[in-house]
Each structure stands twice: as C-alpha cells, then as structure tokens.
Amino acid sequence: MGHTIREIATALDAEAAGNLDLVVTHAAEPAAADADALALAMDARYAEGIRQGAARAAMLWQGADWQALGLEAAIFVPRGRLAMAGLSRMLDPGPQIARVVHPMALVDPTAEIGEGAAIGPFVTIGAQVRIGPNARIASHVSIAEGAEIGADALILQGARIGARVRIGDRFICQPGAVIGADGFSFVTPEKSGVEEIRETLGEREEIRQQSWVRIHSLGSVRLGDDVEVGANSTIDRGTIRDTVVGNGTKIDNLVQLGHNVQVGSDCLLCGQVGIAGSARIGNRVVLGGQVGVSDNIFVGDDVIAGGSTKIRTNAPAGRVILGDPAVKMETQIEIQKAMRRLPRLAATVAALQKAVSLKGQSD
Template sequence: MPQPMTLSEIAAALDARVEGDGGIVITRAVHPSDAEGPGDLALAMDKDLLALLPGTKARAAVIAEGVEVPAGLDGCILVKRPRYAMAGLMDVFEKRVHAEPGIHPAAFVAPDAVVGDGASVGPFAYVGPKAVVGKGSIVMPHATVGAEAQLGEDCLIHPGARIGERVVLGDRCIIHPNAAVGNDGFSFVTPEPGSVESAKSTGQVKATNVVIRRVNSIGTVILGHDVEVGAGACIDRGTVTATRVGHGTKIDNLVQVGHNVQIGSNCMLCGHVGIAGSVVIGDRVVLAGKVGVADHVTIGNDAVVAASSGVGTDIPPKTVWMGYPAMPRAQAFEQYRNLARLKRINADVADLKSRVKAIEAEGNVSGGAPPETT
C-alpha cells in the first residue's frame, strides 16, 4: 500500500460494510497474532482466527458477515465471501516488485527493439531484435525476451523467465521465475513406423527406433490477456501454427503444456499438470495437481478433473472426472467402493470353498454322491 488508508476507504475497495469507526488509519494488514499497534488491520475472516482477536493490539479487523463482532475493537470490515475479499485485500496492500524505470545500463536491448513508455528492463536482461516490450511492462534481471517477441502492456517478466522468439503475450501477463514460454515441441519421427506406433496399434513392440528425426517447431505461442504462468512451467510452441492460451487462464508452477495445445479462457491448471501435444481444452476448465492428459484429447468447457487423474479419452463439458484412467466421478467412486469390498468378498468366497469341500468330503466318506448344488 503506497500510503495509509482509512478503514472506510479499504472497505470501499472491497465493496464491503464498515461497523464502528471508519476513520481509523490503517498502515498494514496482518495475522491477528502479529498485530503490533493501532495501525494494523487484523485479518480474522476464518472462524478459527476470531479467538485471537480479544486482547489484540489492533484497533480494527476484517471478519465475515454474520459473525458477532468481538469486543474491544473500534471498527470492523464485514465481508460476504472471505476468500474473495482476501484477493481484494492483497490488491490493496500489494507490495510491487522493485523495478527501476527505463533500461538499465547492464541490460542488452537490440537497436531495433521497441520498449514502450514507462517500461523497465533490468540488469542483465536481454531483449532481442525487433522485440516489443509494451507500455508499463517490466522485464526483470536475467530475463530473456527473444527476437520478434511481443509483450503487451503492463506485463511482468520475473528473473530467469524465458520468452522465446516470436512469442506473443497479451496485456498484464505475469511470467514467474524460470518459466519458459516458446520452447520447441517434443516432436520426433522415425523413417518407418516405430515402436510406439506398433505398440499403439497391436499392443506389441514389433519395430525398433534405429533413427529418430527431429521435427522442428516453426510455430509460436500466443498468450491472451491476464494469463499467469508459474515458476518452472514450460509451454511449447506449435509445430506449424500456434500453441494458444486464452484470456485469464492461470498456470501453476511446474506445468508442462505441449506443442499445438489450445487452452481456453479462465482455466486453472494446477502444479505438475502435464498436457501432451494437440490437446484441446475448453473455457473455465480446472485440472487439479498432477493431472496427465494424453495427446489429441478434447476436454469440454467447465469440466473439472481431480488430482492425479490420467486423462486418455475426451471429457464432456460440465462434468467431474477422476481416477487412473480418468472416468466420471460416480463411476470412479463405484470402483473404489467395490475395491474396498474385495477383502470381505474374498473372505466369503474362502468360507464358501471350505464349506463345499467339507460337504464333498462328507459325501465321499459315506459312499454317496455329493449333493447337488444350485
């Protein structure tokens, strides 16, 4: 927060209601147990944190609507949806990265590159020939913007991030440390059908890969506005056209997006997700941590895939899938229930077998034929 704000001003930014003294001057937001003085705003939207408010040194707090205001506070902000309010609070109290305006003397910017007004290029950063860094964008130290790449306005490229040649970023994109956008795709071919092709078609390995030839990637990557790419994530360029990520999509740390993939808007791809080549993902799709998606699969709009699932077939819109291999949630739960019953079923079968053996043995001793069973 650039300067202190009153409790009422913060509430207005959150579209929330104030109870008590709205004129209290706030200098920072803190965990209730970390409050040190009257300028602190205690964040107690979680019911477990309310117990920490009595006796706090803070004069004001943020709590959820419907909760009784603790005694001893001079003012409170009441929010409807605590987690959403937290996002707004973090905007209010944001501590922006340090970036000197202009081009640092230790940076390299190609003579024909374009750096927009108010942009910042930090020390040891590289901006290649004919690249464009949009107005207000920040390229931090040791980051790379390849030749002919285009950054929109107000982008933030963290240290060590790599924006490949000809890659296009929309406005307000954030690329975290050591992410790589615009790598060549993992695309190779053998002169004759190889082991993978025979394994897919026959279930057996009937060929050997004597020569493996690289398929160059001459396409690019295009990110829409407000896309965020986490630390260590990798997005491969298309073979001929572009790998695309729609507006507002968020990609977590250590996610792999293969060549030719098409991702819609406002998707969330959580950590360790791996997406093979030529996958099509609709709008507002959520892939939880460690989901793997096979090549050429289509996932419909608003689908949700649970953590550690392996997606090998198309997923319809607005469905929840889970498991390995991934299947509809109800079907997966049915399988899990059946697996849990196996121990009891095996015990019942063993008991039945022992009973049948006893009956057969009794029939043999008496000299008669075993009784008929149905």
C-alpha cells in the same frame, strides 16, 4: 504506508463499522496480529484467534459482533476469498524495478520499448521485440527476436520468452518460466514401436532398432490478455501453428504445455499438470494438481478434473472427472469404496471356498 479502514472498505465495496479512520499497515492471521495489522477472520472459526492476538481491526464474516471481540473497527465481507483478492492487491507493493532501462540491460536497437517500461539489469531483448507500455521486466530475463508483449506485463527473474512469441496485456510471469521452447516432436524413418502399440493396443510383431528424427518447431506461442504463468512452467512452441492459451487463463508452477496445445479462456491449470501435444482444452476448465492429458484429445468447456486424474479420451463439456483413467467423479468414488471392501470380500470368498470344500469332503 498504511490504509484506513474506510479506504479498504471503499475499495472492497464492503460494509464497515467502528473507527473508520484507524490505519492498518499490513494483514495478519488473527492470533499473530499486532496492533497495526488487519486481522483476517472471515469465518466464525477464527474468532478465538482475534482474542489471542492484538489486532484493533479485523475483516470479519457478515453479522459478526465486532465489539464483543474487543475490536475498534471491522470490515464485513460476504465472500472472504474474494475480499482477500482485493485486499492483497491493495497491500502488495510488487517488485521494485525502476521505471528505466537499466544500464546493464542489453536491448537490441531495433526493439521497441513502450512508455513507462521498467527493464532490470542483465535483461536481454532481441531484434524486433515489442514491449508494451508500463511493462516491468526483472533481472536476467531474456526475450528473443520478434516477440511481442502487451501493456502492463510483469515478467520476473530468469524467465525466458522465445522467438516470435505473442503475449497480450497484463501478463504475469513467475521466475524461471520458459515460453516458446521447441516442442518435443520426433519421428522414426520406419513405423516405430509406439505407433505399432497404438494400433494394436499392446501387440508387437518384433522388437527392432529405431532412431529418432527431429521435427523442428516452426510455429510459436500465443497468449491472450490477463494470462499468468507460474514458476518453472513451460509452454512449447507449435510445430506449424502456434500453441495458444486464451484470455484469463492461470497456470500454476511446474506445468507443461506441449506443442500445438490449445487452451481456452479462464482455465485454471494447477501444479504439475501436463498436457501432451495437440490436445485441446475448452473454456473455464479446471485441472487439479498432477492431472495428465493425452495428446490429440479434447477436453470440453467447464470440465473439472480432480488431482492426479489421467484424461486419456475426450471429456464432454461440463463433466466432473477423477481417477486413472478418468471417469465421472461419482463413479470413481464408488470404485474407491469397492476397493476398500476388497480385503473383506476376499476373506468372505475364502471362507465360502473353505465351507464348500469341507462340504464336498463330507459328502
């Protein structure tokens, strides 16, 4: 099934021109677009691609001369990526999961399954679980005892939801994610080498044998509404209180949230971010890929951390940071400039040393 240009423009609240009854079935990059595609060229840089492809309609930047590009219809958008969000929502059919409980699913008789829920094959749902209406749960998902999942959830293949985890509405969980595993929490009977190093910042009286005693995780995990968790990401349960993720936060693939971590609302945590136990992250924080956050520190509201930044101390609200250890981005840029000058500086110093040495010999 396709959509007319009129339908798409109306859904996006966008201006359109040309044959508004033209039907498109899919989106494509301009140069690869066929006659049934909506070419995506929201920037003038992609105009040449339209001429190379066969699209009859395109999504274009504001003010584009669509007729000069040989198109029969066009949609004009002021903010391309935002329009992409709406268009992709229209065109994405989503996973095909029948709106029934599959006969090969194992559902505990005490579980409550909301109206219109879709439960795929080989799903296991434990005792006292509550699944909201219109939830879609794909194959091989396991949901442990006492978990609660809100309305309109989408949980994809192989995800694991632990005991007593509470999740809000419109949750999206990608394949292989694990929410509610035990936290990584251990202690030694005597003061450990790690504790000693933290106190002395490097000094050790002696190196001695030590063994680790497990601290069990009695808390769980609580996720707000509109949270997304990427493939193979993990969120550990809390030790006593719950690990918490606020409304609207989006978590990429391969992200690790340790026990007791508190993440605010509308955060964006990119791939391979690691947040150590008991760290607190404010609202609207953006952590680029491979950012690391030390345990027991606070990252304030609206902080933006560039990729591979290592946050070892509290970061004040609104700060833009970069580097290891994290500093203001402009400071890190100056550091990088200075590092690039080091070979030249070293050569200058060597030349000065040689000149001083020669002068000393002549004297």
